Amino acid sequence: MSTTSAGLEFHDVTVAYGRRPVLxxxxxxxxxxxxxxxxGPNGAGKSTLLxxxxxxxxxxxxxVRILGAPLEQVRSRxxxxxxxxxxxxxxxxxVTDVVLMGTYARLGWLRRPGPRERSLAAECLDRVxxxxxxxxxxxxxxxxxxQRVFLARALAQQADVYFLDEPMAGVDARSQERIFRVLSDLxxxxxxxxxxxxxxxxxxxxxxxxxxxDMRLVATGPVAEVLTPENLRRTYAGRLDVLDEIGRAVxxxxxxx
Amino acid sequence: MIPAIADLSFPAGWIPPYNTLVVAAGVASVGFAAGVVGCxxxxxxxxxxxxAAAHATLLxxxxxxxxxxxxxxxxxxxxxALSTAIAALLxxxxxxxxxxxxxxxxxxxxLGVSFGxxxxxxxxxxxxxxxxSAGLEQFLLGHTAGLTAADAMILGALxxxxxxxxxxxxxxxxxxxxxxxxxxxxxxPVTLIDYALVVLVAVMVVVGLxxxxxxxxxxxxxxxxxxxxxxxxxxxxxxxxxxxxxxVAALSGVAVSSAVPRMPTGPLVVIAASVxxxxxxxxAPRRGxxxxxxxxxxxxxxxxxxxxxxxxxxxxxxxxxxxxQLLAKTPGAAxxxxxxxxxxxxxxxxxxxxxxxxxxRLAVWGRELAAERSRRLAAWTEVLEAAREDARGHLTIDxxxxxxxxxxxxxxxxxxxxxAARNAAGPA
Numbered sequence: 001m002s003t004t005s006a007g008l009e010f011h012d013v014t015v016a017y018g019r020r021p022v023l024x025x026x027x028x029x030x031x032x033x034x035x036x037x038x039x040g041p042n043g044a045g046k047s048t049l050l051x052x053x054x055x056x057x058x059x060x061x062x063x064v065r066i067l068g069a070p071l072e073q074v075r076s077r078x079x080x081x082x083x084x085x086x087x088x089x090x091x092x093x094x095v096t097d098v099v100l101m102g103t104y105a106r107l108g109w110l111r112r113p114g115p116r117e118r119s120l121a122a123e124c125l126d127r128v129x130x131x132x133x134x135x136x137x138x139x140x141x142x143x144x145x146x147q148r149v150f151l152a153r154a155l156a157q158q159a160d161v162y163f164l165d166e167p168m169a170g171v172d173a174r175s176q177e178r179i180f181r182v183l184s185d186l187x188x189x190x191x192x193x194x195x196x197x198x199x200x201x202x203x204x205x206x207x208x209x210x211x212x213x214d215m216r217l218v219a220t221g222p223v224a225e226v227l228t229p230e231n232l233r234r235t236y237a238g239r240l241d242v243l244d245e246i247g248r249a250v251x252x253x254x255x256x257x
Numbered sequence: 258m259i260p261a262i263a264d265l266s267f268p269a270g271w272i273p274p275y276n277t278l279v280v281a282a283g284v285a286s287v288g289f290a291a292g293v294v295g296c297x298x299x300x301x302x303x304x305x306x307x308x309a310a311a312h313a314t315l316l317x318x319x320x321x322x323x324x325x326x327x328x329x330x331x332x333x334x335x336x337x338a339l340s341t342a343i344a345a346l347l348x349x350x351x352x353x354x355x356x357x358x359x360x361x362x363x364x365x366x367x368l369g370v371s372f373g374x375x376x377x378x379x380x381x382x383x384x385x386x387x388x389x390s391a392g393l394e395q396f397l398l399g400h401t402a403g404l405t406a407a408d409a410m411i412l413g414a415l416x417x418x419x420x421x422x423x424x425x426x427x428x429x430x431x432x433x434x435x436x437x438x439x440x441x442x443x444x445x446p447v448t449l450i451d452y453a454l455v456v457l458v459a460v461m462v463v464v465g466l467x468x469x470x471x472x473x474x475x476x477x478x479x480x481x482x483x484x485x486x487x488x489x490x491x492x493x494x495x496x497x498x499x500x501x502x503x504x505v506a507a508l509s510g511v512a513v514s515s516a517v518p519r520m521p522t523g524p525l526v527v528i529a530a531s532v533x534x535x536x537x538x539x540x541a542p543r544r545g546x547x548x549x550x551x552x553x554x555x556x557x558x559x560x561x562x563x564x565x566x567x568x569x570x571x572x573x574x575x576x577x578x579x580x581x582q583l584l585a586k587t588p589g590a591a592x593x594x595x596x597x598x599x600x601x602x603x604x605x606x607x608x609x610x611x612x613x614x615x616x617x618r619l620a621v622w623g624r625e626l627a628a629e630r631s632r633r634l635a636a637w638t639e640v641l642e643a644a645r646e647d648a649r650g651h652l653t654i655d656x657x658x659x660x661x662x663x664x665x666x667x668x669x670x671x672x673x674x675x676x677a678a679r680n681a682a683g684p685a
Contacts, residue, residue: 054442080442087436091300092490101432105443112428137490142650157443172646174667 007032007161007192008053012062015048022048024216025062032067033190034208035183037197037223041236044214046196047083050163053194054080066161076105079159081150083166089139095149096121096134102156117156124155129178144175151179162186164195168202180206203227276406277515281508283409283416284401284468287461288507288526290416291474292481292499293423294461296492297454299482301434305361306349306455308475309368310342311462315375315471317341318396319382327389331408334396335463342459345371375471399470399523401511408467415464419457423496430454431492468507470523477503480530487541506530556654561587561595563656566627569609569619577616599623633658636668643675 008030015023023045030036038046051057053064055071066074079102099121100113107113113121125131128148133141138149147167154162162183168176183193184206197203203210204223211220212227212235219231273281298307321337322329345367352363379397382390392403404412423430432440433450441447458478465474485499510526539546568586572578584592599608607620619627636659641648651662660668 056438056441075444078442080439082436082438082442086438091435092486092492092495093431093435094491097431097492098435101436101439104428104432105445107428109429110425144646144650153439163442170646170649172650173644173671174647174663175650176646 006030006065007034007067008036008194009065009068010049010053010062011065013049013052013059013064014061015045015052015057016060021060022215023052023213026213026217028211028217028220030192030194030211031209032192033187034192035187035206036192036194037203037207037210038194038213039197039200039203039210039235040213040218042198044235046198046213047165049213050165050194050196054078054163074161077160079154079157079162081147081154081162081164081167084143084147084150084169089141089146091138093138094135095125095130095138095141098138098149099124099152099156102153105157120158121152121156124152127155127182128152142172142175143170144172147171148175148179151182155182159191161192162194164193166196166198168197168199176202200227279406280401280404280409281511283404283413284507284511285504286413286416286420287465287468288477288481288503288505289500290420290503291461291465291477291507292485292501292503293420293496294457295478295503296482296485296496296499297423297430297434298458299479299486300492301451301454303455303458304475304479305364306346307458307462307478309349309364309371310345310459311471311474312368313341313345313371313375314338314463314466315379315396316371317375318393318466319375319378322382322390322393327387329389329392331404331467332411335466338396338466339459339463341371341375342463343456346455346459372471395470395521396466397470397472398521399466399468399473399526400514401467401522402515404467412464412467415460419460419464420500422457426450426453427492427496465507468511468522469526470521473523473527476527476530477507480527480534481506484530484534484537487537487544502530502533506533557591558595558598559655561589561591562599563626563630564589565592565595565599566608566619566623567631569617570624570627570631573619573624577612577618579615580617581615583617630656636660639675640668640671643671643678647671 006029008028010026010028013023013026013028014021026049038049040046048057052059053066053071064071066078071078096118100117102124103113103117103120107117122131122134125134128151130145130148130152133145138146141149147170151164151167154164164183167179171179180202183195186193187208195207197207204227207223209220209222210226212218212231214235214237218235219226219228295304295307298304315338317337317340318334319337320341321334324337325333348367348371349363352358352367353360356363358366379393382393392400395403429445429450432445433447433454437447437451440450461478462474465477468474469477481502482495482499484502485495489495489498506526506529509529510522510524513525513529514520514522537545540548542548564587565583569578569583572582572586580596584596600611602608606622608623608626609617610620612618633656637648637652637656640659640663641652647663647667651657651659663671
């Protein structure tokens with residue numbers, strides 16, 4: 001399962017919406033088997049970078065390689081947790097229905113999930129601590145539970161590389177702890193986990209390496225080397241209120257209170 | 258009694274003519290299929306696109322009539338209707354992709370333009386008195402009286418085919434309707450599936466034309482799914498249920514119109530569908546208006562009662578209190594009736610006790626309730642300050658015990674971090 005080569009490579013990736021560039025010449029290599037954070041201010045292009053890796057936005061230039069190959073060749077080894085707000089939670093499906101969607105790509109056209117998929121879904125729900133709400137309609141869950149449903153669906157994809165878009169947004173501390181523990185387990189199993197994240201306080205506690213981005217790549221590497229005041233200033237330039245918070249978080253060594 | 262009525266409407270031994278039976282069966286399957294296919298239009302928020310397609314059908318009917326040399330051949334006319342319906346959908350896609358027009362405006366434009374063109378063409382045809390053109394206007398509001406058994410069989414077969422397609426691709430359609438981003442990331446051709454679903458809606462709109470007409474056929478596609486959604490939280494149940502509602506609406510509309518000469522079927526079908534919808538919106542469990550109203554009343558009442566107890570506990574420190582004093586300190590419309598309920602509940606387990614004509618005290622039970630509520634509120638305030646997302650995710654207006662909701666261990670951790678934060682802030 002684990003790979004010796006790089007897990008994820010961006011070569012000169014540029015993305016534009018219309019005439020407005022969102023990402024400039026991002027050149028970034030993420031080693032295999034780690035918890036990797038993509039950090040930056042709002043509108044820095046963090047989610048876009050993830051979508052570029054997943055082929056969800058067209059590249060204006062450059063290329064992305066996952067596990068050393070183009071996306072089309074490794075699609076089945078890639079798992080995805082989109083932002084929670086991207087779907088309608090009033091949709092008439094149950095928690096189990098959503099987790100089963102993680103098995104659909106493997107099943108292919110027309111084949112329906114059977115007992116094997118159902119037991120896999122139950123197992124994934126158990127891993128994120130949602131076994132007791134398996135039959136509930138997804139709208140009747142807390143924000144943290146909804147996020148864990150998405151994580152369980154990604155687990156059901158049985159991927160080697162996972163992309164998560166803001167998995168901690170609007171999530172209570174218990175869910176956050178649970179999600180991070182599941183992600184650490186994935187890393188221990190030799191998988192690569194790439195997370196778009198905004199809360200700098202939890203970065204040092206959980207992440208192995210990060211990339212600071214703000215339209216361009218500012219810095220990348222192990223957390224301790226990258227989260228320097230100088231790099232943070234260059235990433236969050238002009239956003240002084242954020243700088244303050246970051247300064248404090250870094251001074252505390254990233255411990256969450 | 259019943260035999261007499263039966264004798265009046267259905268003479269003994271009366272068997273509906275073959276044609277009537279076939280038309281009824283055809284219309285029933287059209288209603289069923291429209292409900293089923295409409296589910297994804299509603300869930301994917303494409304209901305209005307279906308309406309634009311429906312209004313564009315008239316143009317196709319007119320064109321097909323002219324191209325066919327004035328033959329009133331139903332399959333030919335419906336083929337024309339389908340081609341302009343799909344052209345309208347294509348126009349929507351193109352406007353969305355190449356111009357900066359918003360979706361709703363684009364829909365209104367396509368609907369208006371294509372409907373205007375269709376009406377103009379049909380009026381022109383009928384003004385020239387082209388032979389065979391009489392009755393083309395029946396596509397506007399629907400009219401099933403002229404349907405032959407052969408026509409009805411074609412409509413029924415097309416309906417069953419679309420239902421079969423939806424059933425076959427239920428997994429893929431549900432995935433794309435719920436989370437297109439995830440579907441695309443895991444390699445599904447989202448655009449293709451999306452277009453296929455919209456084309457199916459266009460097909461159903463066309464097939465529904467004889468029953469409901471261009472102006473109203475969307476109602477047959479949209480109302481039954483919304484009705485079904487009230488009763489279930491599962492797509493697997495919603496689809497057949499919507500089909501059933503559509504079937505009932507279509508059949509009853511057509512039945513009533515056949516009893517009234519010159520009555521178009523479309524409006525009757527819509528009325529039947531809206532009756533089902535109105536009933537469902539009112540009485541469906543959980544989602545229905547009545548259930549929601551009762552639930553919100555219950556939570557408001559619980560909050561008002563809790564608030565009264567809280568105030569009463571404070572007032573009681575200075576001895577018995579009057580009703581006036583209590584209500585003065587608890588503004589809000591619900592307070593008065595909440596007080597009455599507190600007094601009435603005394604019969605079972607006294608919450609407040611009367612100690613004079615207008616002098617009240619909290620009973621032992623009431624004091625316990627009030628104390629527990631204040632404790633919970635204080636605890637939730639602490640959670641809100643120390644772990645905001647925990648409170649946001651779990652606090653409800655009935656003030657549950659935070660220990661029960663969050664777990665004792667989590668609550669202990671929150672308390673400790675709150676205490677640590679206070680200590681850190683204190684000395685400075």
